[in-house]
Amino acid sequence: MQADFHYYATYCAAFLAGYSHEECLSVCYSSQFVDLCSRTYLSRLKAPLSAATTQLQLELMDASTDPIGLHDITRIWASFHFLPRDLYAERKKCSKRYRSKYRLICGPNGDLAAMTVELAKGKSLQAVGVAMHVIADTWAHQYFAGTPSLVINNTDRYFFEILPDGERRIQFRHSASAPDDIEQSIYTSSLFQSNENTIMNLGHGRAGHLPDYSFMRYKYLPAWGDYEEVIKDNPSEYYHAFCQLIFAMQYLRGERSAFELDKYAWDTAAPYEKTIKDILEKRQLDSCADWAGFARSLSGQDVPDFDKNRYEQEYLKTDKKAKDDTFLGKFILAALAQKSMVTNQIFRSGNMLAGFSVDFAAKGFRGIRDFKRLVKQSERGRDNG
Numbered sequence: 498m499q500a501d502f503h504y505y506a507t508y509c510a511a512f513l514a515g516y517s518h519e520e521c522l523s524v525c526y527s528s529q530f531v532d533l534c535s536r537t538y539l540s541r542l543k544a545p546l547s548a549a550t551t552q553l554q555l556e557l558m559d560a561s562t563d564p565i566g567l568h569d570i571t572r573i574w575a576s577f578h579f580l581p582r583d584l585y586a587e588r589k590k591c592s593k594r595y596r597s598k599y600r601l602i603c604g605p606n607g608d609l610a611a612m613t614v615e616l617a618k619g620k621s622l623q624a625v626g627v628a629m630h631v632i633a634d635t636w637a638h639q640y641f642a643g644t645p646s647l648v649i650n651n652t653d654r655y656f657f658e659i660l661p662d663g664e665r666r667i668q669f670r671h672s673a674s675a676p677d678d679i680e681q682s683i684y685t686s687s688l689f690q691s692n693e694n695t696i697m698n699l700g701h702g703r704a705g706h707l708p709d710y711s712f713m714r715y716k717y718l719p720a721w722g723d724y725e726e727v728i729k730d731n732p733s734e735y736y737h738a739f740c741q742l743i744f745a746m747q748y749l750r751g752e753r754s755a756f757e758l759d760k761y762a763w764d765t766a767a768p769y770e771k772t773i774k775d776i777l778e779k780r781q782l783d784s785c786a787d788w789a790g791f792a793r794s795l796s797g798q799d800v801p802d803f804d805k806n807r808y809e810q811e812y813l814k815t816d817k818k819a820k821d822d823t824f825l826g827k828f829i830l831a832a833l834a835q836k837s838m839v840t841n842q843i844f845r846s847g848n849m850l851a852g853f854s855v856d857f858a859a860k861g862f863r864g865i866r867d868f869k870r871l872v873k874q875s876e877r878g879r880d881n882g
Contacts, residue, residue: 498709500529501784502738503633505525505785505791513765513769514746523626526807527622527624528629528633529630535551537555542825544820547833557696567644567694568851571843572836575643575644575839577627577631577634578634579603580609584601584843584846586600597850598648598649600846601642601843601848602639603635603639605738609842610758613835618748618749620834623824631835632742632745633738636735638701639734640721641708645694648720649698650720652704655726656707659728667715668683670683673685679780685705687702687705707729712732717729731777732774740762740763740765772791840852841854
């Protein structure tokens with residue numbers, strides 16, 4: 498997904514869930530910031546590097562793909578962008594190594610999705626935004642895994658866009674500077690490389706931005722599915738995502754007694770269903786303006802353009818002991834918590850693709866010092882309880 502959904506659509510979902518305008522801005526900013534919080538950015542702020550929620554293209558180009566490097570890549574991409582649906586999925590007649598990668602395939606309504614929402618319960622608005630980014634991406638990025646893998650993420654060149662009047666073959670090119678051409682169905686994708694662990698085989702790179710466009714309906718042949726045809730209906734799946742975000746945030750606000758998988762706030766969205774679906778179906782590379790207009794119609798207020806640097810000075814000028822209470826400080830804590838939870842669950846499932854992990858709640862602090870602040874936050878919460 499892109500800023501149109503993670504920022505503007507998330508604002509709309511938050512408002513429909515009952516948050517105020519100002520609260521919605523914090524939630525949607527945090528949701529979009531997940532796509533921008535890199536080590537390069539955190540280094541400039543002298544903030545905890547372990548809180549990185551994404552990797553820049555240049556960072557990935559320089560990333561090592563030895564076991565330690567692959568652990569690092571997987572922790573970031575599986576935790577925030579390709580949340581695994583089933584860490585215990587079975588696959589007949591395959592090696593343990595293949596099955597470990599297969600179990601990282603992203604999809605909605607898995608146990609980790611429920612745990613992601615529960616993790617944000619009673620926490621900051623920044624934690625809510627991080628969780629909403631993760632949940633939304635389970636819909637857009639399903640069938641791909643957040644670890645480099647040719648045997649999982651590769652696709653055949655068989656791609657067809659499904660249009661109202663028939664099908665049109667999709668052509669891929671590998672020039673990152675050329676914009677996608679939706680009129681001719683020409684899109685940019687990663688370059689094929691036969692190396693199993695190359696970053697070219699990370700996530701949905703082989704399918705380009707097709708999963709990120711809400712209007713796309715297409716069919717293709719994924720490697721993990723033995724190159725058998727899969728049909729993706731993004732408008733339908735994005736609408737499910739939108740209604741699930743509302744449901745999740747209603748729970749986080751206390752308006753629902755429990756968060757349940759495969760449950761959606763259809764009733765809340767119903768008065769606006771046509772407007773929302775019209776935006777999702779509209780063939781355009783960027784639907785920010787349409788979502789912003791819808792947001793204005795809901796709250797009567799404008800949603801400011803996203804500004805990556807909006808909260809930098811607050812963080813930089815705040816004393817070290819109080820940084821965790823700043824906007825970015827709260828986001829960093831939420832990011833560390835999400836990464837810790839997902840990495841620990843992958844490790845506990847017997848899967849070492851994200852490396853070794855310790856359950857802080859059960860064993861106390863060990864390991865990377867950045868995560869010690871999670872223990873301190875937990876202890877502070879108990880003291881205040």
